[in-house]
Ligand SMILES: CC(=O)N[C@H]1[C@@H](OP(=O)(O)OP(=O)(O)OC[C@H]2O[C@@H](n3ccc(=O)[nH]c3=O)[C@H](O)[C@@H]2O)O[C@H](CO)[C@@H](O)[C@@H]1O
């Protein structure tokens with residue numbers, strides 16, 4: 001086991017290139033299994049979720065080859081292998097194996113997913129969609145059993161706007177007989193990316209990126225080549241790092257439109273944010289204004305950036321309020337930020353951050369992926385050295401974090417945990 005060490009106080013300067021989007025990658029890999037020949041996916045981020053999904057496909061008989069960010073998936077020999085346990089519990093997106101397996105084989109047995117613990121994360125809308133398409137779904141011993149004689153297109157209204165349910169229903173519906181309409185669909189850019197791959201495989205999908213998606217079922221899907229969109233959450237995290245410590249930082253390989261909600265909030269704080277064609281230039285300011293933020297579904301402020309921005313707001317001159325309308329327990333990072341000296345109160349779904357605080361380096365724990373990003377932001381700003389444990393959460397979503405930050409001038413490195421430290425974590 002590793003810990004991440006950060007010596008704070010070093011200004012950031014230079015260019016950082018953003019990797020492919022995690023939340024696209026984790027849907028595109030299961031989507032690829034629906035073809036009858038090889039699908040090549042380029043620009044994959046070097047994160048643990050990608051490796052695990054490739055392994056899951058292999059378990060079910062796919063031939064996969066991952067080399068320097070390009071994954072080849074040959075699904076020709078795949079079988080509807082039950083995947084009730086093991087790897088599926090290591091990430092959230094293993095739920096896409098349900099839609100993909102069901103869509104390809106009319107049956108699937110998949111364990112309930114893992115992923116970040118942010119409070120309850122039900123998948124009732126996914127199940128509602130599968131059932132509307134004709135599947136019988138039962139939950140037995142922590143795994144979902146899905147079975148259909150045939151899948152038939154249907155009109156499905158999502159009670160909750162859900163990224164996962166929208167993509168999962170799309171996966172199950174692309175080969176269903178007839179027309180499927182998903183109403184109140186999520187509009188995240190990753191959904192468009194998945195629809196683009198599926199369309200290149202021969203699927204007929206209209207309206208991805210709007211709240212009504214129309215799918216005309218096809219009989220066969222074929223191989224193709226696809227390059228993933230840039231990760232707007234990774235990009236946003238580096239924008240926040242730059243707002244915290246940046247003299248002049250260029251975030252390269254981004255789609256600025258995907259980051260408008262964050263850009264406008266950073267500008268409100270007094271940060272200079274200049275968007276180019278495929279880059280964003282950030283220059284911080286000596287004085288940062290306090291702001292209020294409410295997370296919303298896309299194109300609103302992303303909940304996945306709520307945690308890192310909370311860390312940044314400890315540096316603002318006054319009180320800020322961050323409200324998370326998507327998850328009711330996404331504030332575990334605030335306990336750790338308090339260890340570093342932050343003055344934060346959590347009331348229900350809101351965190352009140354009283355700035356300006358000079359954070360101090362401390363031993364802290366990444367309780368989930370973006371909590372880890374918040375602690376990295378805090379570590380960059382803090383006086384002294386910050387030690388972050390449970391780095392495996394961070395490795396789910398940030399490719400080459402130390403290399404990218406070191407190139408910008410940060411002092412950050414990884415160390416093995418001693419036996420005593422491992423014991424301490426196991427006991428806590
Ligand atoms: C792998 C992936 O893409 N993860 C992202 C995805 O997660 P995920 O797809 O799991 O998130 P959803 O969009 O589904 O969840 C949004 C809200 O809807 C609720 N809900 C969802 C499904 C359902 O069947 N019933 C239900 O009540 C959830 O509890 C949550 O409160 O979108 C989230 C919201 O932008 C992001 O934080 C995650 O990074």
Ligand SMILES: C=C(OP(=O)(O)O)C(=O)O
Pocket residue numbers: 022091092093114115116304369370397
């Ligand atoms: C919540 C997240 O991921 P997941 O849904 O994969 O747990 C995230 O990326 O911030």
